Amino acid sequence: MQTRTGSGAHARGRFPSRRKARVRSCILLLCAAASVLSGCSSPVAIQRMDPQGGQSVLSPCDRAVADARTYDRRTADPWFASAAGARLQEPAAAAQAWHEVAIACPARFGEAVNRSALAWMTANRRARAGGASALMPADPQALTLQALQELPSAARLLGPTQLAQAARAEDRAGFSLIVLAGRRQSGGTTLLAVGDRHHAAAQSLASADPAGDPRQAVYSSKDLLQHPDSMTDPSNGLEAPTESVVEMNCARGLIQAFQGFVTTAAKEGMEAEDEGGAQGRPGAPGLADGKQPGSRNPVHEQRQALGTLALMATAHAYTALDEGYPALPQALLQEVPNS
Template sequence: MPTRPHLLYAHRARHSRLAAALSCLLAVCMLAGCAAPRIAGRAESEQRLSPCESAVEAASAGTERAMSADSPITMRYVAAKQAQHDWLDVAVQCPLRFAEGTMRSAQMQYRTQQLARVLGANSKTLTVTRLDSVASVPIGGDALAQAALADDRAGFATEVLAGRFVSGVARDARTTPLAEDGTLLAMSENHKQAASQMMQLSNGARDLRQKLYGTDELLAHSANVTDPVNGLRANTVAVVEMSCAREEMQAIAQSTRTMELPDDANAVQQAQQGLLQLSLLAATHAYTAFNLGYPSSDYAVFAADDE
């Protein structure tokens, strides 16, 4: 069958245009210099995230899902439950973000329990009240002494409050049951024991604990008190716990900024485990404060960072 002249012309014209385009592209490459061929795997290795970056990325994404009103409640619960662990990973892996990782883990622990109650689920908390299993920590002795002071002061305050509520001198819907069933005294003992354990881990640092502290505020405002950090009025025990959490995190964070991990893999693992327990201890104080009515929102818990 003979080829139609106009089809043959169109076919030849398309080839001519393609050849011209290729010629132009070759000329541009010769003048400007085309990029070198890509080496397989190079871009991937250059973009590989550090352990700290990976932890922050995972924790931030999980928190966003946990707080999203557009997600089903089951998905929010699962996200919050994972995020509470991921933020602890941030506290351990990121020397400059210990305090943030610890506090955000406490927020996600509280969020997890809120959602669990709605779902009727039984979710175990991550709380740690003592350092019984810790053999060493990669934290300076002076920082541990400061953290021990915070825990010892909280132990004294909760003991004083327990006495006032048990004796009936003070009454409050949140605090009274804690005093009557012995919870408040148990909290006091745990604070004091944690402080003692920190000093044992401090390698002979100067002990700053005073054992006895001022009681004016506790006696005058046993039920509710104003947090001097942000001006919020909240349950007195909650403010005691939040103040302890803040002081511990600040003391430890000062040390983690210059922290040097050992070279031995086993020693590194032991050091990170110790740091994790310190993070959990401070997060437990903050989580306890949330349960007693202290606001868990950023405006309340990160107020000191904005000053």
């Protein structure tokens, strides 16, 4: 009897421990669930740490893409799309953010140009639909004129092959639009103006390397004469207004021509950034940005040139969309990944 009594007392003493263990388990489960529902996670799990500074590291390209994606999500969000100011501000901000991606991410130059043009077009359409003339975002002509003003400085940094390819693409587009203008009963004046801007761009590019001027002035017009109103884009099989196909092909030509410079500039920029970081450390000679006092900054010049080249290609893609080219990201430019 004493043994049974002792066993019962021992068992009763053990039960509270089990209950406490179960309570602790429940509390831990609830805490874990609350953490998941709150969307929070351990900082250690989501940050890459700089071994020298002990701070999280995110490359300029990663930061630019993250910003652009954020603005894209806000643009598509029904709440932002219905808000009076945000419905125009968010796509305009997305266009600027993707422009920054084109500068910071050489591998995504074509995609960024495309998405920037799409975002500009979204802002433009929303402004037109809402009659918000005072808040009208930049139109294709404004972007083109800005790029034209900056193009001579950017062209000085391009190689002969890049200049020749870009000048030929612009010259061909200008010729094509002038041919189409002559076939139109209405809208010809607008096409002539756009064609003149293409020829102005071709002139700026060719002037940077007069010995290698590739412009032919006259190109084959067979397809244009057969399809003056609409045609099939040979790059993707889409049917679109002929002038919009001309613009989109010019944008593709510029992206292909500039890709080599984009890659080289990005590589040199990263190397300069590494050197600048080393010189900015205590005891290192020179300035924190890698320059000596009074010296020119080639990295800054390259960045400005990248911005101009991206803006010119974006302006042509934006013009194509404004002229009725289908706003399909995967088909807009050949360089765009399916994402």
